[in-house]
Amino acid sequence: MPYRIEVENLNVYFGESHILKDINIKINTNMVTSLIGPSGCGKSTFIRTLNRMNDTIPTFKKDGTVLLDGKDIYDPNVDVVDLRKKVGMVFQKPNPFPKSIFDNVAYGLRIHGLNDNDVIANKVEESLKAAALWDEVEDKLEMSAMGLSGGQQQRLCIARTIAVEPEVILMDEPCSALDPISTTKIEDLIHKLKHDYTIIIVTHNMQQATRVSKYTAFFLHGEIVESGLTDKLFMEPKDKRTEDYITGRFG
Amino acid sequence: MNRIISPKNSQKIMKTIFWGSGILTILILIFIIGYILVNGLPVINFNFIFGEPIDNGASGGIFPFIVSTFYVTFVALIVATPLGVGGAIYLAEYAGENKLVKAIRFGSEILASIPSIVFGLFGFAFFVVYLSFGFSVLSGGLTLALMAMPTILRTAEVSIESVPKSYSEGSMALGASKWQTIYQVILPAAIPGIITGIILGMARAIEETAAILYTVGAALQVPVSIFDPARPLPLHLYTLATEGISMPNAYGTAAVLVVIILIITIVTNALVDRYTKKMMGR
Numbered sequence: 223m224p225y226r227i228e229v230e231n232l233n234v235y236f237g238e239s240h241i242l243k244d245i246n247i248k249i250n251t252n253m254v255t256s257l258i259g260p261s262g263c264g265k266s267t268f269i270r271t272l273n274r275m276n277d278t279i280p281t282f283k284k285d286g287t288v289l290l291d292g293k294d295i296y297d298p299n300v301d302v303v304d305l306r307k308k309v310g311m312v313f314q315k316p317n318p319f320p321k322s323i324f325d326n327v328a329y330g331l332r333i334h335g336l337n338d339n340d341v342i343a344n345k346v347e348e349s350l351k352a353a354a355l356w357d358e359v360e361d362k363l364e365m366s367a368m369g370l371s372g373g374q375q376q377r378l379c380i381a382r383t384i385a386v387e388p389e390v391i392l393m394d395e396p397c398s399a400l401d402p403i404s405t406t407k408i409e410d411l412i413h414k415l416k417h418d419y420t421i422i423i424v425t426h427n428m429q430q431a432t433r434v435s436k437y438t439a440f441f442l443h444g445e446i447v448e449s450g451l452t453d454k455l456f457m458e459p460k461d462k463r464t465e466d467y468i469t470g471r472f473g
Numbered sequence: 474m475n476r477i478i479s480p481k482n483s484q485k486i487m488k489t490i491f492w493g494s495g496i497l498t499i500l501i502l503i504f505i506i507g508y509i510l511v512n513g514l515p516v517i518n519f520n521f522i523f524g525e526p527i528d529n530g531a532s533g534g535i536f537p538f539i540v541s542t543f544y545v546t547f548v549a550l551i552v553a554t555p556l557g558v559g560g561a562i563y564l565a566e567y568a569g570e571n572k573l574v575k576a577i578r579f580g581s582e583i584l585a586s587i588p589s590i591v592f593g594l595f596g597f598a599f600f601v602v603y604l605s606f607g608f609s610v611l612s613g614g615l616t617l618a619l620m621a622m623p624t625i626l627r628t629a630e631v632s633i634e635s636v637p638k639s640y641s642e643g644s645m646a647l648g649a650s651k652w653q654t655i656y657q658v659i660l661p662a663a664i665p666g667i668i669t670g671i672i673l674g675m676a677r678a679i680e681e682t683a684a685i686l687y688t689v690g691a692a693l694q695v696p697v698s699i700f701d702p703a704r705p706l707p708l709h710l711y712t713l714a715t716e717g718i719s720m721p722n723a724y725g726t727a728a729v730l731v732v733i734i735l736i737i738t739i740v741t742n743a744l745v746d747r748y749t750k751k752m753m754g755r
Contacts, residue, residue, distance in 0.1 A: 306648035317639035367755025
């Protein structure tokens, strides 16, 4: 199976500071890849490079290539709008819009030009079901999303993301603001979604990495120290630094 | 250690002082409004509100002046709102931080603190004379627009900037363009603050006397065209009082003005409150 994302010799700078150094990684299609590492190691910067969210930062510079389905996403001909439709993102803190539950999911559909209300309603229902939220909200779709619990809000953000039918979903510590029960729900959801989507998840929780992902990459000081099958990386780390981190000696 | 006042007592004293200043503010407000209503309400009846003035306002009603007030304020807001909100969107979302932006912000602060009589003089020289709009609703409305604009701009800018960054990130990550994000996510979230700015701007326009003294003229008829002269309530009030035409009618006019402002403020506050509650799911 071809790789969904291939990153070659990626370097990222914010002004003078060199944030990501010589990143090389291949992300498998329709599997979950975890990115682990201590705070400030560049994991978040890395996934924000994959949907070009860093473009909004004026001092952002990069060299190297990022290929999605074999095509360079930083090619001048690439439309960022299309790219972000294909590469969705779920943030650390649930960030629903202060709109109704329905409109939160319909938003992405509408901005991409869909205006048939029946089609939108079907898509919204489908997405909420896929995000395992439908049963909890089906009778209050017109209520503000801000009234939902944190865990529900995060699943709504996932529903909003999958509504526009991305290929890849980036998750930036999606459970770090949630309680354990909500975390379990999101992890169950990830297991369900991995059949249809390529998921890259940043996490501080190493148990979570082992629970949800097939592959793991360990970041340290802006470099990938080690990457490979999750089981292998955790059971038999090749690098001393990986071993120190996963056994809790630092980080 | 020797303390003159114990922490417990100083806490009590300060709390009393703050409580006192709060109560005093309310009392002053109640006193002023009460004084005007007590003196003004006796002359208010159907004929006073809907009648034509007789003898320059010595008797009869104030209907043309009520219409003038709404008309001139409306013209002012029609001009000032898009400029103010547009400028606020530019400053908060597009401009970044550079010298031009600092100059615009500084300029609008200066503009907000210029005495209104200076605006009146400028309006006279520019709109009435230079652009030949004459003493008219248009000249008065544009002059008031200049005064209301910086208020709307500053309030709207602060309210747009206080929309959490995470909203626009969420929108951009779905592939929305900058404008789609502003129009569909940021502005709806900032609307309560923007409305507050428009109301503050409106309050500045509706109660203004000096700025319209040289620009709207002093008509006694209901203005129809925007080139007709007019006489908004504050100006009528000023004329009644300074020329000693009728003090009871001056109080009556003041009472009507106060009630109009109270109604507008209370109604918009209630609407904004309802919108915010619905939006935030409370």
